[in-house]
Amino acid sequence: xxxxxxxxxxxxxxxxxxxxxxxxxxxxxxxxxxxxxxxxxxxxxxxxxxxxxxxxxxxxxxxxxxxxxxxxxxxxxxxxxxxxxxxxxxxxxxxxxxxxxxxxxxxxxxxxxxxxxxxxxxxxxxxxxxxxxxxxxxxxxxxxxxxxxxxxxxxxxxxxxxxxxxxxxxxxxxxxxxxxxxxxxxxxxxxxxxxxxxxxxxxxxxxxxxxxxxxxxxxxxxxxxxxxxxxxxxxxxxxxxxxxxxxxxxxxxxxxxxxxxxxxxxxxxxxxxxxxxxxxxxxxxxxxxxxxxxxxxxxxxxxxxxxxxxxxxxxxxxxxxxxxxxxxxxxxxxxxxxxxxxxxxxxxxxxxxxxxxxxxxxxxxxxxxxxxxxxxxxxxxxxxxxxxxxxxxxxxxxxxxxxxxxxxxxxxxxxxxxxxxxxxxxxxxxxxxxxxxxxxxxxxx
Amino acid sequence: xxxxxxxxxxxxxxxxxxxxxxxxxxxxxxxxxxxxxxxxxxxxxxxxxxxxxxxxxxxxxxxxxxxxxxxxxxxxxxxxxxxxxxxxxxxxxxxxxxxxxxxxxxxxxxxxxxxxxxxxxxxxxxxxxxxxxxxxxxxxxxxxxxxxxxxxxxxxxxxxxxxxxxxxxxxxxxxxxxxxxxxxxxxxxxxxxxxxxxxxxxxxxxxxxxxxxxxxxxxxxxxxxxxxxxxxxxxxxxxxxxxxxxxxxxxxxxxxxxxxxxxxxxxxxxxxxxxxxxxxxxxxxxxxxxxxxxxxxxxxxxxxxxxxxxxxxxxxxxxx
Numbered sequence: 001x002x003x004x005x006x007x008x009x010x011x012x013x014x015x016x017x018x019x020x021x022x023x024x025x026x027x028x029x030x031x032x033x034x035x036x037x038x039x040x041x042x043x044x045x046x047x048x049x050x051x052x053x054x055x056x057x058x059x060x061x062x063x064x065x066x067x068x069x070x071x072x073x074x075x076x077x078x079x080x081x082x083x084x085x086x087x088x089x090x091x092x093x094x095x096x097x098x099x100x101x102x103x104x105x106x107x108x109x110x111x112x113x114x115x116x117x118x119x120x121x122x123x124x125x126x127x128x129x130x131x132x133x134x135x136x137x138x139x140x141x142x143x144x145x146x147x148x149x150x151x152x153x154x155x156x157x158x159x160x161x162x163x164x165x166x167x168x169x170x171x172x173x174x175x176x177x178x179x180x181x182x183x184x185x186x187x188x189x190x191x192x193x194x195x196x197x198x199x200x201x202x203x204x205x206x207x208x209x210x211x212x213x214x215x216x217x218x219x220x221x222x223x224x225x226x227x228x229x230x231x232x233x234x235x236x237x238x239x240x241x242x243x244x245x246x247x248x249x250x251x252x253x254x255x256x257x258x259x260x261x262x263x264x265x266x267x268x269x270x271x272x273x274x275x276x277x278x279x280x281x282x283x284x285x286x287x288x289x290x291x292x293x294x295x296x297x298x299x300x301x302x303x304x305x306x307x308x309x310x311x312x313x314x315x316x317x318x319x320x321x322x323x324x325x326x327x328x329x330x331x332x333x334x335x336x337x338x339x340x341x342x343x344x345x346x347x348x349x350x351x352x353x354x355x356x357x358x359x360x361x362x363x364x365x366x367x368x369x370x371x372x373x374x375x376x377x378x379x380x381x382x383x384x385x386x387x388x389x390x391x392x393x394x395x396x397x398x399x400x401x402x403x404x405x406x407x408x409x410x411x412x413x414x415x416x417x418x419x420x421x422x423x424x425x426x427x428x429x430x431x432x433x434x435x436x437x438x439x440x441x442x443x444x445x
Numbered sequence: 446x447x448x449x450x451x452x453x454x455x456x457x458x459x460x461x462x463x464x465x466x467x468x469x470x471x472x473x474x475x476x477x478x479x480x481x482x483x484x485x486x487x488x489x490x491x492x493x494x495x496x497x498x499x500x501x502x503x504x505x506x507x508x509x510x511x512x513x514x515x516x517x518x519x520x521x522x523x524x525x526x527x528x529x530x531x532x533x534x535x536x537x538x539x540x541x542x543x544x545x546x547x548x549x550x551x552x553x554x555x556x557x558x559x560x561x562x563x564x565x566x567x568x569x570x571x572x573x574x575x576x577x578x579x580x581x582x583x584x585x586x587x588x589x590x591x592x593x594x595x596x597x598x599x600x601x602x603x604x605x606x607x608x609x610x611x612x613x614x615x616x617x618x619x620x621x622x623x624x625x626x627x628x629x630x631x632x633x634x635x636x637x638x639x640x641x642x643x644x645x646x647x648x649x650x651x652x653x654x655x656x657x658x659x660x661x662x663x664x665x666x667x668x669x670x671x672x673x674x675x676x677x678x679x680x681x682x683x684x685x686x687x688x689x690x691x692x693x694x695x696x697x698x699x700x701x702x703x704x705x706x707x708x709x710x711x712x713x714x715x716x717x718x719x720x721x722x723x724x725x726x727x728x729x730x731x732x733x734x735x736x737x738x739x740x741x742x743x744x745x746x747x748x749x750x751x752x753x754x755x756x757x758x759x760x761x762x763x764x765x
Binding site: 067068105106110111112113115116119120123124136137140141143144145147148159161166167168204205206207209233234235 | 473474475478479482572575576578582583584585586587588589590591606681682683685686687688692723724727728731733734
């Protein structure tokens with residue numbers, strides 16, 4: 001097995017050499033500081049005056065947020081990011097000269113309540129758009145109502161449900177990549193660097209099946225093979241009985257566990273393998289909000305994780321990423337500046353930031369004034385080829401496929417080193433592209 | 446006329462049915478759809494009330510009947526292109542079949558044992574839906590809006606996305622279950638069920654086969670719950686495993702307790718009160734579940750018979 005500790009062996013897609021981090025980091029710190037300083041403390045009367053050219057009537061964005069239920073950790077960070085980006089957009093003069101107002105409603109991470117919240121935001125609060133949903137079942141439960149109400153519904157979910165064509169033309173996911181693209185992008189690196197005989201451990205529900213189906217298909221396509229597929233029921237609290245089923249010839253163990261059982265999972269995996277383990281690759285979804293240095297996670301040392309956007313500041317030291325982190329309130333370790341123990345969900349929440357800027361862009365490009373302009377707004381979105389990296393898109397450039405209502409972007413692979421995450425590779429946008437299976441543009445508006 | 450089905454009782458029920466129908470012409474858009482949802486969920490609670498309120502059998506597995514109706518309807522539309530009506534009746538039949546099968550085993554127990562068995566069956570049903578994820582699409586579930594053809598009656602077509610179709614569909618569903626509850630409550634069957642609730646052994650001594658009556662109550666209860674599940678799938682276009690989870694077995698219990706177990710009006714009042722308690726409280730505080738919990742605590746301590754049960758006890762003795 002190759003030694004992956006040398007960072008110079010993982011050049012990134014856009015030519016930023018990871019070894020040049022320290023120089024870039026210093027530049028980013030200075031620039032980021034300047035940008036943040038210029039954007040975080042503008043007196044209200046100044047940006048109020050910026051609206052004079054437009055209407056004073058605010059753009060109302062309905063935020064369907066997981067404040068309670070299984071998605072509460074993500075919801076808290078989604079809310080913090082949304083607050084930060086809204087503040088920034090308002091300081092920049094709002095959207096099309098109109099101030100932005102967020103109306104948040106908790107959906108309890110429940111699809112039934114989710115549909116009711118979409119209804120409430122649209123019919124009672126009269127919002128212009130509904131935005132921000134993460135958990136797939138809530139998106140799928142809410143999307144039909146958004147389609148019936150004919151209100152644009154911008155989700156930040158990373159599920160494949162949008163691009164699969166299962167939903168409707170009013171639903172879009174332009175600010176975050178979907179799990180199929182993530183898995184597809186990971187496959188070549190895993191196969192080239194870790195091994196070709198893979199055992200997958202995944203939760204026995206839809207999120208796990210997306211990984212199982214798309215990753216195993218990519219493995220077969222690239223000449224590798226699946227040694228075993230281990231689905232873990234959601235009610236499981238101990239995993240020891242599953243580890244003996246991992247075949248001895250496994251070169252890579254691919255895990256994507258989600259939920260409170262992850263600490264037990266890692267601990268028991270360590271007890272099973274000891275020092276003689278295969279290469280291990282996983283998705284950070286299970287560890288969002290969890291400090292990698294948490295006692296019990298030591299076994300992850302030297303293993304690899306997918307990240308949507310690096311948790312640690314030195315993982316992607318660009319000026320825009322620094323400005324985004326400053327505005328959201330993240331320290332160098334990806335935790336809250338107010339509480340170092342409160343670790344962020346940075347691989348997902350950047351999608352809120354980017355989606356809000358996309359709403360701004362399509363409103364301004366389409367000339368949206370009120371709900372009668374929804375068809376023009378959606379057609380404008382479908383015609384946008386992508387989004388350039390910048391303060392609006394700190395995670396990186398995006399290619400937007402209008403027929404799928406889905407963005408594609410770069411992904412990160414990080415190695416756990418000394419209880420931290422060290423980015424060792426960035427994929428290109430092309431690495432995650434796949435053949436479209438849907439075309440929303442043929443549906444009537 | 447049955448002596449318990451007095452003119453007053455009949456008039457009250459028909460007035461409520463008529464009032465709900467007329468509400469669609471006055472309610473603002475948001476509350477219009479809310480009431481449609483409440484009526485579908487109140488149908489679920491009405492089904493639960495037949496078993497819990499009248500027969501005295503507390504179940505923590507009623508989500509399985511709701512899910513049986515929901516999935517039979519949803520899957521037949523999604524995979525087999527069934528029309529709305531045939532899918533709906535298939536949903537009821539599936540729930541009834543599950544209720545018969547379940548009852549044959551579970552009714553051999555009683556009291557706390559029955560409660561535990563219902564919970565275990567309910568969980569088994571939930572896990573079965575997850576297990577056959579290639580068909581049921583697991584926890585994410587699926588939508589019906591791309592597959593469901595409008596309902597055709599004569600030359601008329603009724604699209605389920607139309608708010609009036611949602612409302613009137615929910616109204617018909619609830620009205621049938623509501624009137625059925627009233628008829629059961631006033632019928633000799635209802636009296637036997639109440640007798641079983643009050644004292645199973647004495648009812649047996651009077652010569653009734655209580656096992657059969659309980660099975661009958663369970664099948665009626667499960668079928669009504671299944672009809673609500675089927676109705677929810679058609680009217681709100683989503684089918685998902687979360688509706689089979691234990692929370693959706695607890696909900697009808699709470700709605701029924703809040704409204705008043707063993708009252709025909711209780712399920713509607715309980716479901717509506719809980720819905721708006723959550724809806725309004727969530728607008729003021731993120732701790733809205735604390736408000737809901739506190740309200741339930743007050744109810745249990747001072748109004749153990751629920752809203753309608755307390756009204757019946759104190760003021761309107763003739764409420765069924």
